[in-house]
């Protein structure tokens with residue numbers, strides 16, 4: 411075969427590969443949300459319920475508004491009773507025909523009793539949506555510096571970070587699944603992940619915890635399928651999102667507001683993947699950085715995190731609305 415023919419075939423194969431990869435990237439973002447599958451309407455006692463952890467602020471709070479607007483009753487979980495009550499009151503006046511319930515529980519405490527107490531509070535509800543949103547880096551940060559090497563963490567800081575990001579969502583799913591699958595019920599569990607799962611330095615236990623959620627979602631989804639249960643499990647990693655406690659810069663294409671992020675999260679339900687970045691510009695960012703050679707990429711991540719450690723994530727003169 412002539413060299414030119416070989417190159418022609420290689421060119422066709424390469425082009426087909428690019429077309430297939432592009433379709434694979436775009437398709438899940440074009441599918442309409444299937445969240446409505448998990449909404450059964452009736453009087454407020456019969457209407458489906460959604461539970462959102464970390465609902466007193468940021469993305470979790472925005473998710474509660476979006477879920478209530480869609481028709482769900484919502485259980486709000488958080489650690490601060492007065493913040494939770496304020497969010498519940500605001501939701502009740504915005505959506506008078508929805509019902510709301512609050513659960514106060516610290517996500518760094520994952521004893522059997524603590525987790526069972528949460529399950530008991532929702533055992534009478536038709537729970538079809540669970541969003542494991544509570545997460546972050548619960549380190550003591552007297553100078554606002556939460557970015558540090560693992561050897562600079564205290565024992566408690568490591569334990570709290572792993573408990574909140576790994577143990578709590580795992581134990582909660584373990585305790586809530588029997589409620590979701592009773593009577594052949596259907597539902598969706600969403601794990602809010604992070605781009606930090608790629609292994610960014612200076613937030614190692616947090617990023618590693620988010621990587622764990624990806625594997626948990628994949629395996630748990632397969633288990634539900636094997637058992638014939640109609641429960642979807644999706645890990646949804648986010649890049650930067652503003653309008654949250656730690657970030658208050660102006661929203662942009664690559665740093666959407668918490669409300670936009672919440673809409674995108676719910677829009678991706680039923681996309682057919684066990685992991686998807688809900689906001690497509692974040693996925694594009696990930697795709698583009700994947701094209702950078704590994705050695706060079708590591709240097710870029712180190713420099714970016716060192717810059718965040720020096721200057722933080724927000725404009726120096728800005729403050730949260």
Ligand SMILES: NC(=O)c1ccc[n+]([C@@H]2O[C@H](COP(=O)([O-])OP(=O)(O)OC[C@H]3O[C@@H](n4cnc5c(N)ncnc54)[C@H](OP(=O)(O)O)[C@@H]3O)[C@@H](O)[C@H]2O)c1
Nearest residue numbers: 464466467468469489490516517543545604650651654655
């Ligand atoms: N914003 C981003 O750029 C970004 C990027 C990637 C991933 N994420 C993920 O998105 C999720 C939400 O983060 P966010 O940015 O919306 O943060 P946020 O504004 O700080 O909200 C976090 C929520 O979790 C609650 N929470 C924190 N520690 C808790 C604890 N120990 N026990 C119970 N509740 C606790 C907070 O309660 P309080 O109101 O009492 O503080 C708040 O309701 C997290 O899983 C985070 O990892 C965010």
